[in-house]
Amino acid sequence: MxxxxxxxxxxxxxxxxxxxxxxxxxxxxxxxxxxxxxxxxxxxxxxxxxxxxxxxxxxxxxxxxxxxxxxxxxxxxxxxxxxxxxxxxxxxxxxxxxxxxxxxxxxxxxxxxxxxxxxxxxxxxxxxxxxxxxxxxxxxxxxxxxxxxxxxxxxxxxxxxxxxxxxxxxxxxxxxxxxxxxxxxxxxxxxxxxxxxxxxxxxxxxxxxxxxxxxxxxxxxxxxxxxxxxxxxxxxxxxxxxxxxxxxxxxxxxxxxxxxxxxxxxIIKDMLSHNGCVVAGGCAPSVQLACELQKTLEARSMQVDVISGPPGSRAVLVSGTWNFIHIAVDSSCLDDMAKLVKTFQDSKHAVLYPVVLILVHLNLQPQCSVTERMRALGAIRSLATEAKHGNILLYGILLSRDKALEQWDESMENVAQIIAALVKDRNPGLVGQLLVA
CATH class of the missing domain: 3.90.550.10 (Spore Coat Polysaccharide Biosynthesis Protein SpsA; Chain A)
Known part of the structure; x- marks a missing residue:
């Protein structure tokens, strides 16, 4: 032979x-x-x-x-x-x-x-x-x-x-x-x-x-x-x-x-973790954070695309990506996330592989206490529970802008590290949790 x-x-x-x-x-x-x-x-x-x-x-x-x-x-x-x-x-x-x-x-x-x-x-x-x-x-x-x-x-x-x-x-x-x-x-x-x-x-x-x-x-x-x-x-x-x-x-x-x-x-988790998509809103701070996240995550060998516009757009699905980071700066973020979840559910995008959906809430109001911030985002757990039934793993990260440049750079590294870990591990135990960077 x-x-x-x-x-x-x-x-x-x-x-x-x-x-x-x-x-x-x-x-x-x-x-x-x-x-x-x-x-x-x-x-x-x-x-x-x-x-x-x-x-x-x-x-x-x-x-x-x-x-x-x-x-x-x-x-x-x-x-x-x-x-x-x-x-x-x-x-x-x-x-x-x-x-x-x-x-x-x-x-x-x-x-x-x-x-x-x-x-x-x-x-x-x-x-x-x-x-x-x-x-x-x-x-x-x-x-x-x-x-x-x-x-x-x-x-x-x-x-x-x-x-x-x-x-x-x-x-x-x-x-x-x-x-x-x-x-x-x-x-x-x-x-x-x-x-x-x-x-x-x-x-x-x-x-x-x-x-x-x-x-x-x-x-x-x-x-x-x-x-x-x-x-x-x-x-x-x-x-x-x-x-x-x-x-x-x-x-x-x-x-x-x-x-x-x-x-x-x-092996499957590793193959799913190489690509990501950052969905940014229309405001300047959201777009700026998206670009910074793209650069930081790509330094970790993760290929990242940035999409600006309505979070419910089906355009975010055409790349075949299973990892999405949605950046929000106001209290309407959960409505936007719910639209994104529905988009995945309607398209059956998560049938074969679980989709990781990470909400990065950029807080621009330093006077708000951590307790108030977490209360405002408390509904993420109920949304995450609903999404989990559709094989969508929803996580939250809270990021405050009221920091010196050096501290901000450190926070960006922390956010990138958390995102990379969530994407790689796909840990169902952390679904619905709000992590602070």
Whole structure:
């Protein structure tokens, strides 16, 4: 098997396209276009035994969303993938249908799996034959098989796998071995070790000409169905297909253990924290503070856009950003925030990823006591509670202007630090709190 080194550095970040919209799919210069039908099969029938948790790991949630939904989205946003067949166990069927509805997945067909991995994949492939209800999905020329618990796969690498499968009949992702593989004796002693440089770890995704992998499964024996796990082996053994192996990025790892769920959540949070949008009112102090925040936050490697005008404008959504800082200087700020919250709710911008919305109240009246200021903004908690139901995390920061230049610069650093922490952590425990910078 030939190994080709990939050039993909990491997963496409969630903000790559606005929620609910697919990427254009237009080929980049030098890339081959996909002008043939492509589909994906995601086996998701595992019980999560190795994770040591009661809920199968593909249905475990972080940021209020099941792991499986993140993987589905990675395929749905690829315009040239027509259908996604998700294979689940019978006991998880209703839960899967709820996920499709809640997160507005459009390309998904759900089928019931078998008792083993290979049986489930075969069931997924059979979905492109006539089904019991008379509905038939268009048979793809290339089918991609991918684990439901590998959410960080991007379009560039899927394209490499798809094109190689079209040309060679089969293709698969590989990664270098991290540890040396050894063989042991029956008594538990070292027998021998393998030369690590000669071997690779087989990963997903894998791509196949549909007719080849379907024919391979038709010829499988019971031993294959019961104990086999490697799809590329079936294509080679039963169809004589030589698979093209492509070295994939480190982000192709599989969520296997409980701690992997925390790692996946950390990656998603990190990807969501790179961009922000400052919404400034029309007054000069608000615009000035917005520009200062932009400069301070960008010094922390956060790309920030500044938008002036009505806070309810849908223009703030078109960038695909999930972090917004609204600057207010008077008591009408909560009305403005309520309009912004409604904008997110109406557009369903927070369906896939939680939106962070931070109110920075710039106090221009130094004679007001802290108690009076906090009382005036006390309603932020009720608004935050309502927003939280829509996956919108609303926080407040109080900033006073009555400071010397040196103190003001320090306050700006404090505000930027608080904003960066709120955006990165997305801590639901701080929702509705008013922080003083």
């Amino acid at each position: 030939e190994v080709e080194r990939g050039s993909v550095d990491g997963p496409a970040r969630p903000a790559g396209c606005p929620a609910g919209e697919a990427a254009s799919g237009d080929p980049l210069p030098g890339r081959r276009s996909v002008d043939f039908p492509v589909a994906a099969v995601l086996p998701a029938g595992g019980c999560g035994e190795r994770a040591g948790i009661a809920t199968p790991k593909q249905f475990c949630a972080f940021l209020n969303r099941p792991l499986l939904s993140y993987t589905i989205e990675a395929f749905e946003r690829v315009a040239w993938i027509e259908h996604i067949v998700v294979v689940v166990a019978k006991e998880n069927l209703h839960q899967m249908m709820d996920i499709i509805q809640q997160f507005s997945h459009k390309k998904v067909t759900v089928v019931l799996g078998g008792s083993t991995r290979h049986r489930s994949i075969f069931k997924g492939l059979e979905a492109f034959r006539e089904q019991s209800d008379g509905v038939t999905l268009r048979k793809p020329e290339v089918v991609i098989i991918h684990d439901a618990v590998r959410p960080f796969v991007d379009e560039d690498f899927l394209l490499k796998i798809t094109v190689a499968a079209k040309d060679q009949g089969a293709s698969g992702a590989v990664r270098p071995l991290v540890s040396t593989v050894i063989a042991t004796t029956s008594e538990g002693y070292l027998d021998h070790s393998l030369e690590r440089a000669r071997y690779r770890a087989s990963e997903m995704p894998q791509g196949f000409l549909y007719d080849i992998i379907y024919r391979a499964y038709q010829q499988c024996c019971e031993t294959d169905f019961e104990f086999g796990t490697e799809c590329l082996h079936l294509a080679s053994h039963y169809c004589g297909t030589k698979a093209k192996l492509i070295e994939g990025p480190p982000t192709l790892w599989k969520v296997t253990y409980k701690q992997d769920l925390f790692a996946a959540e950390g």
